[in-house]
Amino acid sequence: MKKIAVLTSGGDAPGMNTAIRAVVRRGIFRGLDVCGVKNGYKGLIDGNFVSMSLGSVGDIIHRGGTILQSTRCEEFKTVKGQQRALKEVEKEGIDGLIVIGGDGSFKGARKLTIKGLPAIGIPGTIDNDIAGTEYTIGFDTAVNTAVEAIDKIRDTAASHERTYVIEVMGRDAGDIALWAGMCAGAESIIIPEAHHDVEDVIDRIKQGSKRGKMHSIIVVAEGVGKGTEIGNMIKEKAGFDTKVAILGHLQRGGAPSAYDRMMSSQMGAKAVDLMVEGEKGVMVGLKNGRLIHTSFEEAVKESHMIDLSLYHLARSLSI
Template sequence: MKKIAVLTSGGDAPGMNTAIRAVVRRGIFKGLDVYGVQNGYKGLIAGDFIPMDFKSVGDILHRGGTILQSTRCDEFRTEEGQKKAIEQLKNAGISGLIVVGGDGSFQGANKLNAQGVAAIGIPGTIDNDISGTDYTIGFDTAVNTALDAIDKIRDTASSHERTYVIEVMGRNAGDIALWAGMCAGAESIIIPEAIDDIEDVIDRVQRGAKRGKKHSIIVVAEGVGKGDEIGKVIEERTGFETKVTILGHFQRGGSPSAYDRMMSTQMGAKAVDLLVDGIAGVMVGLRNGQLVHTPFEEALQYKRTLDMTTYDLARSLSI
């Protein structure tokens, strides 16, 4: 193997640039020519490859987003689109591909690997919802971004004696809501894995008010439903002024945390090492504090489950 390429796909996540930097520099260290693919799988089909060197990844470690850009590509879902991508790689003499993204990105990488392109995946999504790894790049930064926002909203909630419903991202996973809500001391945390009965949420708000609490914070994962609707029900049933804040894509941006930088650096370097060692068709991950690699089929087959002990702890502390 002489030439490898790296691309980012799906939603951006803080730490993707750090992973790109690690892939490029580790690849050069291992004697490889490294190329960046612009615009994900769309760029792969178009052969939009750029040679990467030390200078091209300078001063990107701290930047959010992805310098290689990311876009959806329906054409790549087709067999014809995949053949075009493989032909572009062959023409460029690139025999190894590292894909930074989520489960949808890994489905594409798995298809390429099955057709002879040595592919490795690096989990990059703030949702932390990929099986085969305890952690995905961007999650820690997103949680801290959400937590900072909730802390600031709590100041306002306390000043005006209001109830606040805060909707956070996470797709169909409740990790961001659980971690941010737990660390912010939210009165209720509503996640897809354990949807609280609205009656229980209302009861917690009313019990808190009877004890003299001046405000309540309810954190809702976007996979549960619309925060606006939940806030409306709470206000109607309790009579307390209820405001709703939807953090949205605010959580996907920003400079990656130290932990995200460390994990993306280690995963990026590990992906290169695996290709050099002749291992492909796998996703790099973190399990029990150790870097591991899991076959794409296994990572895509199983749904990652949330540790409900943390959820139960949060409920017991917010009585």
């Protein structure tokens, strides 16, 4: 193992730059050459490589987004695309690849490993929706961003005695909604993993108003359906003054939180260490609070499990 490459793939997440820094610095520390691949798998096919020195990752530990950028690449999903990528990799003299990204990115990484390029994955997505790990890079920052936004909206909710339905990110996974809802003290949380009906939401608003709390926050995961519809139903069925806010893409950006920087640093270094030790075809992850690694097969095959006990806890604390 003399030279490794690193790329980011899928939606960007705060902490990806911290992870790139960790891979580059740890790689050089372990005696490797490190190069970056621009634009994810597309750059692999295009041979878009940049040599990474210690200084190339200076002053990025706290920047949102990814300096290596990320682009969708349909071609890489084909055998032909993968072969083109492998050819470029060979030409460049790359012995191993570290992929920072989500679920879909690891399917590609797995194929490359099978075809002869040792690849190791680092879970990077704000959604926290990967089975083989308790934590994905960017999640903590995204939750903090959502919570800060909801804290602000609560000012207005309280001033006007209003109900706000707030839609947060998370297409298939309710983790951001569950955490943001719990941490912002939402009166109800609606996630794809738990049964919900609007009647229950309305009941809870009414209970609150009985004891004098005239405003409510309902946090909804994107994946459940339009926040707007839920808002309309609350307005129509119960007559509460209700507004809808969709937090949207601002949840993806911003300086990574301390926790995301810590996890990104550890995971980036761990991926390099595993590669040096000859490991391949695995994703770094967090299990029981400790860094572990699982094979791409396992990491991808099971589906991510949300901790429903938190859901019930949140309900008991927002009575």
